[in-house]
Amino acid sequence: MTYQIALNFEDGVTRVIDCDEDELVMDAAFRAKINIPMDCRDGVCGTCKCFAEKGEYEMGFYLEEAMTEDEAGEGYVLSCQMTPKSDCVVKVPASSLVCKTGAETVAAEVIAVDALSETSFGLRVKLSKPIAFLPGQYVNIGVPGTDRHRSYSFSSAPGADEGSFLIRNLKGGVMSTWLGEIAKPGDKLDLTGPMGAFYLRPVERPQLWLAGGTGLAPFLAMLESVAVSGSDHPIRLYYAVTHGADLVELERMQALADQIGNVQIVTILAAKDEEHDRKGFVTDHLGLEDFNGGDSDVYLCGPPPMVEAVRQHMAALGVAPASFHFEKFNPTETPAVAA
Numbered sequence: 169m170t171y172q173i174a175l176n177f178e179d180g181v182t183r184v185i186d187c188d189e190d191e192l193v194m195d196a197a198f199r200a201k202i203n204i205p206m207d208c209r210d211g212v213c214g215t216c217k218c219f220a221e222k223g224e225y226e227m228g229f230y231l232e233e234a235m236t237e238d239e240a241g242e243g244y245v246l247s248c249q250m251t252p253k254s255d256c257v258v259k260v261p262a263s264s265l266v267c268k269t270g271a272e273t274v275a276a277e278v279i280a281v282d283a284l285s286e287t288s289f290g291l292r293v294k295l296s297k298p299i300a301f302l303p304g305q306y307v308n309i310g311v312p313g314t315d316r317h318r319s320y321s322f323s324s325a326p327g328a329d330e331g332s333f334l335i336r337n338l339k340g341g342v343m344s345t346w347l348g349e350i351a352k353p354g355d356k357l358d359l360t361g362p363m364g365a366f367y368l369r370p371v372e373r374p375q376l377w378l379a380g381g382t383g384l385a386p387f388l389a390m391l392e393s394v395a396v397s398g399s400d401h402p403i404r405l406y407y408a409v410t411h412g413a414d415l416v417e418l419e420r421m422q423a424l425a426d427q428i429g430n431v432q433i434v435t436i437l438a439a440k441d442e443e444h445d446r447k448g449f450v451t452d453h454l455g456l457e458d459f460n461g462g463d464s465d466v467y468l469c470g471p472p473p474m475v476e477a478v479r480q481h482m483a484a485l486g487v488a489p490a491s492f493h494f495e496k497f498n499p500t501e502t503p504a505v506a507a
């Protein structure tokens with residue numbers, strides 16, 4: 169049996185490798201030309217210590233000096249002594265460069281660019297090979313005809329032949345202009361990644377997901393993934409935009425929610441002149457009860473001001489969820505450079 173091990177490096181790069189059930193993760197990494205820092209290879213020095221965020225595995229021999237019992241209990245692993253018993257996600261405390269690897273670049277071809285609303289595009293691409301990203305992660309997409317790239321979170325499920333993205337239409341933006349005025353089916357693109365620490369961890373408690381605008385993209389990938397794995401815990405997704413016309417992918421989300429069960433999708437509109445049940449900002453609707461007394465995982469993604477507002481709101485409420493993950497859709501370039 170062969171399992172997939174996602175190695176997440178300190179610089180945000182992820183490489184997914186195949187590892188046989190009786191193979192050491194360090195050896196499988198080495199086979200993939202990835203040098204996880206190591207010294208003894210015998211479970212003695214502790215140099216190869218990583219953190220297993222997800223998955224089942226067995227550890228061979230190691231000394232207490234290399235890794236304590238408490239560390240092992242918390243999820244630390246010695247990659248030179250670890251054999252997988254399921255797919256795993258392993259955090260490597262070194263950059264991809266130090267491990268002599270880096271993000272991969274995969275060629276893709278545009279299938280379609282759909283104007284999902286006045287403010288967003290749906291980009292669908294055919295991948296020259298599937299990309300094994302973690303749901304929530306992003307790739308850098310080169311803008312054809314320029315030397316620029318922009319970061320986009322997959323809105324589709326990992327490992328498929330096709331990928332999709334939900335992209336904000338920013339007037340005058342480099343990628344926005346290419347998508348709106350130039351792109352056509354068959355155009356070639358380069359996707360570099362996957363990258364990022366914003367990805368779905370094992371769902372072990374109620375989930376609170378907060379999306380602003382096209383910050384919905386990673387949550388679509390997460391819903392796709394949970395639709396396959398199933399979930400024993402409720403998921404509440406707040407999706408905030410400015411106008412009703414900016415709401416996209418509602419049908420798809422509802423279908424996924426019905427398939428998973430126990431998923432609640434709550435939309436919020438910021439514009440004052442709109443008729444809607446919930447108006448204002450996400451912070452106007454986020455109460456203590458949403459955090460389930462702290463026993464919840466919170467994921468937050470969207471434009472930087474929204475992410476900051478929610479962080480401050482959580483601090484003001486005094487809530488400390490079991491885990492908190494966020495991604496800001498920061499501009500790649502400053503206005504002066506992009507102009």
Ligand SMILES: Cc1cc2nc3c(=O)[nH]c(=O)nc-3n(C[C@H](O)[C@H](O)[C@H](O)COP(=O)(O)OP(=O)(O)OC[C@H]3O[C@@H](n4cnc5c(N)ncnc54)[C@H](O)[C@@H]3O)c2cc1C
Nearest residue numbers: 319320321335336341342343344382385497498499500503
């Ligand atoms: C990790 C990561 C993941 C991302 N994932 C997505 C995604 O899934 N979907 C998505 O739509 N975007 C995402 N972004 C943002 C994306 O990379 C681009 O910044 C955005 O699409 C604008 O690109 P553009 O070329 O159209 O505009 P640019 O040419 O980059 O910008 C045009 C003008 O708009 C300004 N601007 C750019 N971004 C913003 C902003 N957020 N708010 C206000 N002004 C801005 C610029 O300063 C500039 O003046 C992500 C960003 C990061 C860092």
Ligand code: FES
Nearest residue numbers: 209211214216248
């Ligand atoms: S390399 Fe020394 S414990 Fe793994």
